[in-house]
Amino acid sequence: MENQRSFIFFFLLFSFTITSSAGHAIQELHKQPYKAVKLFVFGDSYADTGNRNKADSSSWMEPYGITFPGKPAGRFSDGRVLTDYVASFLGVKSPPPYKLRKYATKSQLGYGMNFAYGGSGVFNTIYHVPNISTQINFFQKLLEEILYTKSDLNSSIALVSLAGNDYTTFLAQNGGKTEGFEEFTRSMINQLIKNLQQISDLGLRRIMVTAIEPLGCLPTSAALSSYKSCNKTSNASAKFHNKLLRKSVHKLNQKSRGFEFGILDLYRAFMSAIKRSRRSGILKPCCVGVTNEYSCGSVDENGEKKYLVCSNPKLSIFWDEVHPSQNGWHSIYLSLRSELRRLRL
DSSP states (O other): OHHHHHHHHHHHHTOOOOOSSTTHHHHTSOOSOOTTOOEEEEESTTTOSSOSOGGGOGGGSTTTTTTTTSSOOSOSSSSOOHHHHHHHHTTSOOOOBGGGGGGOOHHHHTTEEEOOOTTOOSSOOTTOOOOHHHHHHHHHHHHHTTSSOHHHHHTOEEEEEOOSHHHHHHHHHTTTOOTTHHHHHHHHHHHHHHHHHHHHHTTOSEEEEEOOOOGGGSHHHHGGGTTSSOOHHHHHHHHHHHHHHHHHHHHHHHTOTTOEEEEEOHHHHHHHHHHHOOOTTTTSBSEEESSTTOOTTOBOTTOOBOEEEOSOGGGOSBSSSSSBOHHHHHHHHHHHHHHHHTTOO
16 A cells, blocks of 8 residues: 555656736737747647647646636646747747647748647657657658748757656656666656757757756645645755756757757746745645546536636646646746846847
8 A cells, every 4th residue: 555655646746748817928028029030849748739639638628728718728727838938038929739730821830830749758658649759750850841941940949848757657667666766867868868969950059948847846746745845855856857957958068069958947947936926825736626536627427527726827826736827837937038038049
């Protein structure tokens, strides 16, 4: 029983897949568009804006999307996610999901493309969605179709988001045991660096990759303290990941010959967002299942809702057990602007 409980805890802990008003999210962002910039996005649910299949993803279920655009639209939040804020900072609209590329207008394709799938990782994960390498292959095929020119890529930016699905899979396949965790982290970072290099080899000159967020502050972990504090052990694991990432990206930049790789420090940004909000219970998710067997968006066989939504999602930091709300992402974005400015073309 104890081993089973340990597995459930770690499985939930690493399982991953805006502000005061729905309108101010975009108005407050960077207003000077970058010259001919396009945004190409790779990664997971923190960046996915609609690539997951409707049949197997909560992102297409109510109440996801209730703040923006007012209905489920494939985002793992009540509204906007990281991609939307980065795009707006660059002065463009959020690029269309890869799944909808055939239906995108020429104008929409001009914003770039989003290849991110909720549940994805550097390696294959338990969620059975395209990993980062496969997403990059999708991108390469578009280039072979001459959808984007060399000039387009020279003035464009890539965003790579990784929030922890590789760790979910590692723990699931090892019965919740953490033995070999550091070695796995090293192999994961090594593969990630190869992915970043592959993106740059295709012609993108500015590439941003996210540091992993404070895992111990996610509601799945904070629940163990009744949402009063973050779990220090889990946060230590995140810090180890980020330490290796910083060292590896630094080495990559030393060899890049004009290409620039930057880190968006989600760990620091999450912590800043949490500290700025002085509300009690800020680590609580806004949307939860009515019991432990249900989650946000769950319905029973009769279609009856089995979730509860907080009275004001626009004041929350976390939407569900692992994903920020639109308000949370906006607050996180405020701490990322200085890092985004460093990648200005």
